[in-house]
Amino acid sequence: MPTRIDLEQRRSEVIEAAFRLLAAEGITGLSLRKVAAESGLNIGSVRHYFDDHRNLLVAAVTEVGDRMGKRLTEPFST
Structure with a gap:
């Protein structure tokens, strides 16, 4: 049986990865591809939670x- 994924937990992990990149590289260093690599997910999984760079950035800044x-x-x- 496939493992159930906690969607809110996974979304939080993606935001945490974006937060770490923002702290390390600033806004210009934030991309969906880099967040995918930082979170250990593929870019399609990141896009499942955030349609574009702007939505991800808003979520990360809101978390801050x-x-x-x-x-x-x-x-x-x-």
Whole structure:
């Protein structure tokens, strides 16, 4: 029986890969092909979750904003 893929988990993995590339290479270093390689998927799998470069970039930047917001609202630890 084929393994079931958690679609949200896989989408998160692709976003994480895009985030790592953004941190390492900046916006100009982000491409669907590089994200596919970074995430260990083929480009068709990445395109399943993100139609184009812009959608992937928006998802990665949104994730950054969400993380920043979460960190700013957490109480400071001493």
